[in-house]
Amino acid sequence: MTASQQSVSPSGTSERSQTGTGHSQSLLARDRRFGYLLIAPLLIVLLVITAYPLFYNIWNSFHNVNYLLPPLGGFAGFANYSKLFTDNEFVPALLHTLGFTVVSVAIETVIGLSLAVALNKKFRGRGIVRAAIFIPWAVPTVVSAELWRTMFDPQQGFVNFLLTKLHLPLATTTWLDSTWTAWAAILIADAWRNTPFMAIVLLAGLQVIPSDIYEAAKIDGANAWQQFTRLTLPLLKPALMVALIFRTLQSFFIFDVVYIMTGGGPGTSTNVLAYLNYKAFFALFDYGYGGAVSVSLVIVALIIASVYVRVFRTEEATA
Amino acid sequence: MNVWPGSNQLRSFAAITAGGLLIAGLAACGSSPSGSSAGSQVAASAKQTIVFATQGLGTEGTATANAVKAFEKIHPNIKVTILSLSPTSDVAEQQLEHYFIAGSSTPDVVTTDVTWPSTFARSGWIANLTSFHPATSSFFAGQMATGSYNGGTYAMPWFINAEGLYYNTSMIKTAPTSIAQLVSEANAAVAAHKSLKEGLAFEGDEYEGSVTAWQSFGAQIGLKDLGNIDTPANVAALTFMYDAIHTYKIAPSAVTGWQESNVQAAWLSGQTPFALNWPYIYQLSESTTNGKPTYPAVYGKTAWIPFPSATPQSSLGGDDLAINAKSTHKAAAYELIQYLTSVSAQDTRAIFAGDPPSVTAAYNSTLYKAAPYYENEKGVYAVVTPRPVTPVYPTISSQFQTMISSVLSGQSTASAALGSTAPTVKQLYQTGS
DSSP, X not given: OXXXXXXXXXXXXXXXXXXXXXXXXXXXXXXXXXXXXXXXXXXXXXXXXXXXXXXXXXXXXXXXXXXXXXXXXXXXXXXXXXXHHHXXXXXXXXXXXXHXXXXXXXXXXXXXXXXXXXXXXXXXXXXXXXXXXXXXXXXXXXXXXXXXXXXXXXXXXXXXXXXXXXTOTTTTOOGGGSHHHHHHHXXXXXXXXHHHHHHHHHHHHHHTSOTHHHHHHHHTTOOHXXXXXXXXXXXXXXXXXXXXXXXXXXXXXXXXXXXXXXXXXXXXXXXXXXXXXXXXIIISOBHHHHHHHHHHHHHHHHHHHHHHHHXXXXXXXXX | OOOSOOHHHHHHHHHHHHHHHHHHHHHXXXXXXXXXXXXXXXXXXXXXXXXXXXXXXXXXXXXXXXXXXXXXXXXXXXEEEEEEOOSSHHHHHHHHHHHHXXXXXXXXXXXXXXXXXXXXXXXXXXXXOXXXXXXXGGBOHHHHHHTEETTEEOEEEEEEEEOEEEEETTTOOSOOOSHHHHHHHHHHHHHHOTTOSOSEEOOOSSSHHHHHHHHXXXXXXXXXXXXXXXXXXXXXXXXXXXXXXXXXXXXXXXXXXOOHHHHHHHHHTTOOSEEEEOTHHHHHXXXXXXXXXXXXXXXXXEXXXXXXXXXXXXXXXXXXXXXXXXXXXXXXXXXXXXXXXXXXXXXXXXXXXOOOBSBGGGSSHHHHHHOTHHHHTHHHHTTEEOXXXXXXXXXXXXXXXXXXXXXXXXXXXXXXXXXXHHHHXXXXXXXXX
């Protein structure tokens, strides 16, 4: 029996008389009140730093709040939202962002998984190799993006220098000056920075798989590929799901790499939602339109997260 | 134990949450600026500290620090704290705007690019200086106009800037008088000199610099032109930027990622015979270290002219000084502005940091004796053209930047890009006026 069940009187007398007579109930109530008191500061901080900006943003998105074009605060209805679909910036940026998310997560998963499997094998110098592979993840994204921008410089950059030395094609490419090469550069810079994260999480997942099941599989005549697809992958699924959720949402919010490397260019061909959002707030000071972009960003992110959670749940239920 | 609260607890929990949300909501609605009073003003003679927000690295930063020290000597009761803004102009503008939106009473004095004052004045962020009776006639009229809004004076010119074409006289013997001549001279120089990596360097990155370059190449984008920017002169200037890279191949495709500093590096190292840039490069080119030229590739070989388009013009740049509308030290702040715009302070800065004076009287024998090249700069200043003075300039510039970038990368032709940008710019211009 639970504590609360104990406190309910069988005759169903009112709660008021219960608190008066039931000693255990009043103690419990005081305990609870004390509990709320303890979490109150945390709750207030959360309200201030999470709820306040969120509601402020939603309020802005329904008003005219362009600091460069006062007066501020007139009710705008859905004008800021309808602008999203008429201004030729939001929809392309949304498509760019979704495309980038799918491609970058796919690349990082494949490479990250290969790295994790390799690093799970015993070999000489494994500790050093493991440490070396995780270094990019310890570099702040701004720094790594600036580094890659320099590497892709057509005159002083290492990429074209290397291609020239190896007599490979594309050695005279101005990488950040056309749509597809700019995207390639962004994807490379992003994968370099984030694949180690994928590898760390997957490696942790691999390490908890007991080795005796592989021995049993070997005795049953399973080859390496069968072991990987029938044992490793299914057992790695929980870790893989966690890594995928993290990386998908992070990729969806991509900002720093684009900001540093291309500024959304050439033209608007590498414009992504977070960068559009930044421009709306910090370059054009249109908090109404920026608010509408933010709210849309949050809604799409919530959809992505809920799809993952659902897939995760059904996987768990069938497991 | 059941951790889910009973109905009473649930109610109090809901009350706390609702109360918190209410406070949050009220605060959100209440935080729109309501033009609160600027507070009582401190007299200029009182002991006080004022904050001066300004950009500037290297010699410019040192020049500012020296000027502030000299000012503090004359006004011992006023201490000036320098607030360093980002060296990237777009970022510096954002930093200032955040102070203004937050309603901060500091910084008291702000450095603004010539394109910012009308935006700041319209939003009520900077103070109307008319009551101080500024000596507006002692400045270059074109730059003085950048500080006025609705008939009032909101910003005073600090130093003037203009963008012109540098050429290396050791390789280019005669100044080009047409674009065709420039292209042929650039090609001939690259063919003749192994040390050259390109024929022309300019800023083509997607930022404000690409707009000034476009204007210096001949684009007509003054206030009166914004109704229709799809004109032959603008198409020609934009086409030249594309052609320089892709048709004449005198500029490397790398310029699509170049900002001022990249052009500066290309010029000073002597890898290009032509470069589009601002006057500070002249001072650097002629500078010496321990009696020896700092940049031998260009020392004594530098000439600077307006870009030779059909009707040559140079983009007006430079910085103005303004006072935060919420400052409680406006009198002391104006004292600082008066000092920084005095003839002697302007000459000192011009000689030390290469920032050309905004005060016409500062072009005197003292300046020419110490830095003779200022006499050669007059030709470029004679044809300065301002960018449109309008509060919506940031939005219009953003349109220009995207348009130029899409043309330089070959995604769109100059005429198609101008055709599609013109209606947007017209609409923006109308909402802003």
